[in-house]
Amino acid sequence: MLEQWDANRQVALNILQPSQKDLEHGLELHQNSFVFDAYGFLPAGGGKNSKLDQLIASNASRDQLRDAREEFAKVTSFDAPEQLELLKAGLEYAGVDCIFQNAGVEGNDVERLLKRLSCFTYLIDRAPHIFERAAFADRLPAIRANGHKALYLTTNGVPIPRKLDSKEEALDQIANFFRLGVRMMHLTYNRRNLIGDGCAESADAGLSDFGRAVIEEMNRLGVIPDVAHSGQRTSLEAALCSKKPVVASHTVAGKLSPHYRGKNGEVIEAICRSGGYVGICGIPKFLQGTADIRALLDHIEYVARTFGVEHVAIGTDRSANLSPAVTERTMPPARAIWESYWSPSKCDDFKETKEQFDSLSWSNWPLFTVGLVQRGFSDDDIRKIIGGNVLRVAMETLG
Numbered sequence: 001m002l003e004q005w006d007a008n009r010q011v012a013l014n015i016l017q018p019s020q021k022d023l024e025h026g027l028e029l030h031q032n033s034f035v036f037d038a039y040g041f042l043p044a045g046g047g048k049n050s051k052l053d054q055l056i057a058s059n060a061s062r063d064q065l066r067d068a069r070e071e072f073a074k075v076t077s078f079d080a081p082e083q084l085e086l087l088k089a090g091l092e093y094a095g096v097d098c099i100f101q102n103a104g105v106e107g108n109d110v111e112r113l114l115k116r117l118s119c120f121t122y123l124i125d126r127a128p129h130i131f132e133r134a135a136f137a138d139r140l141p142a143i144r145a146n147g148h149k150a151l152y153l154t155t156n157g158v159p160i161p162r163k164l165d166s167k168e169e170a171l172d173q174i175a176n177f178f179r180l181g182v183r184m185m186h187l188t189y190n191r192r193n194l195i196g197d198g199c200a201e202s203a204d205a206g207l208s209d210f211g212r213a214v215i216e217e218m219n220r221l222g223v224i225p226d227v228a229h230s231g232q233r234t235s236l237e238a239a240l241c242s243k244k245p246v247v248a249s250h251t252v253a254g255k256l257s258p259h260y261r262g263k264n265g266e267v268i269e270a271i272c273r274s275g276g277y278v279g280i281c282g283i284p285k286f287l288q289g290t291a292d293i294r295a296l297l298d299h300i301e302y303v304a305r306t307f308g309v310e311h312v313a314i315g316t317d318r319s320a321n322l323s324p325a326v327t328e329r330t331m332p333p334a335r336a337i338w339e340s341y342w343s344p345s346k347c348d349d350f351k352e353t354k355e356q357f358d359s360l361s362w363s364n365w366p367l368f369t370v371g372l373v374q375r376g377f378s379d380d381d382i383r384k385i386i387g388g389n390v391l392r393v394a395m396e397t398l399g
Contacts, residue, residue, distance in 0.1 A: 005093055005320070008361035012293045015359050016321035018370050029379055030095050034144055035365065036387035037099045038279035038315030039228065039249035040053040042120070042151065043090045043362070045077025056329040061150065065331060067115060073325065074119045077110055078126065086322040088130050094365040096135065097144045099159065100249060102313070104155025104180070106189040106337065110173055111134070113159050117180060132230030135181045137394035150333030152248070152394065154184035156224065158195060158214055167210065171217045183394065184224040184249065186209065187238060188231070191338060196234035199260050206233035212241055219244045222398040228279070232267055240269035245393045246274045250281040253299045257288040275396060277389045278303050279315025282360035284352035291352060293359040295372045302383060309381045311387045318362040 002050055018026065049072045078084050103120040104113040124131045134150035136343040143150045159173035175184075181185035187207075192393045197204055205207035207215075215225050215238060228248045239246040248271060254262035261281075263271070270280055282298040284291035289298055296314075303312040365386075372382045385391075 002089070002093065003089075004240070006362055007201040007359065007364035009367065011355055012359040012361075012364045012367045013332075015062065016367065016371055016374065018374055019143045022373045023370055027366050029373065029382060030369035030386070032392050033383045034141060034387045034391060035096045035098075036140075036152075036313075036390040037096055037216040038247070038277070038313040038390045039154065039226075039281075040103065040316045041102055041319030042074065042099060042123075043087060043320040043322050044073035044325075045080075045083040045087065045324045046073075046321060047077050047080055047083060049077075051076075052331075053327050053329050056327075056331065061281075062192075062334040062337040065334075068263070069331070070324075071300050072166055073121060074344055075126075075257065078123060083322065084127055084130070087127070090320065090322055090363070091130070091149050094320075094363050096365055097387070098140055098150040100154050100158055100184060101151040102267070103151075103153040104157060104177075104185075106186075108157045108160040108193055109187070110159045110161060111327040112178070113157060113312045117153065117155065117177070118341070119180070119326055119368040120153060122152060122179065131183070135183075137183070137391060137398055140391060140394070147264075149176070149333045152183055153181050154186075155182050155187045156189050156229075157193075157366045158185045158187065158218075160194060166252050167213055168392075170210070171213065174214070175218050175221055178221045182223065183397070184247070185218065186226050186229055187188045187214070188227075188234060189229045193267040194239070196229040198234075199229055199231050201231055204231045204233045204276045205243070206231070211238070215242050216315075217274060224276075224393060224397050227263075227267075227271075233266055235263060235267045236270050239276070240291075240372075243275055244274070245276035246271055247279065247313075247393060250256045250299065250317040251278060251279060252288075253278070253302050256295075256299055256302055257286060259286045259288060261286050265306075268307055268311075272307045276393055278307075279313040279390075281315055281317040282358065282362070283317055285350045288350070290356075291328045291358040292351075293364065293367065293371060296360060296368065297375060299376055300372070304381070304385065309377070309384055312343055312385055313396065314386060316360075316362055316365075316367055320362040
């Protein structure tokens, strides 16, 4: 694992070519700062996944296979002590103190959301020498001071019961998930739902009346509305109607990229006015341009210089493999789930290179800080970008 991460770091260094002074200062600044991934994934464990082999052999359903693969990567692989130690070493290597961890499947189904959420609440309890519970943002600095890591939980959807008798009953599940530790929720995930339009819809119908009630309830409880996968109009209207900060946790600046996951200037301005931030992701296809670590820095710099350094963060939308997952059988092909379906896009022909992908490796977090030093940002501003802005919004939302 560390050998591959070292190789990825060298790829990024070859692109950035920092001076020795900038490199040393950036690495020291990263080590001494509170680093908060605005949206990401805990590194995945590996080893032999016998359960998945058995399920494939028994012709299990698509969802059973997907759930078993994810459960292994995020939970059961860490039953092996050596995998837990790799996880601890990986988190130290990246120098990340807290991840806004995706702990809910794409969509609104309560049962599906609970499956992924259970994986991460269990893992936190399973590894007390690595993690501390982080249900309240004001405890996060103390968790770092204790030498531990934190997962601050988010879901890729707002939980909505299948049977809708009334608006009030439909909103009850938000409170249930809040009590389970969820602190941010996607309003939509690419497609249209009862709340609003996703970013992959050709229509741009905006926020529904029910969506406004959802945001009001999230404001009341202290859950951050996330429009990362929402359409432009839905994102704009959410930011305008919310009484607390709205964020686009992992996105790109539409000015620099034609990908429809990006946010246009009007939306970014509204997010900033709400007190929120735009988290720049580490996906080459979304970033466009050089599509490597330089492009990530380009998007950060554009948002910071244009809209204010208080309103930009890094939400990598990335994970890392600690070691290979080993199976004897191959996962069968399956159609994309409804929420993940993408409409045809002019970005579909983009083919990322290995160099682009590796330069943006989650393990390269310290070099994101080095790159910001190279771009001339002050230490205080860098601390905001790599964690301070996310921590501020998390605290303000619960305040």
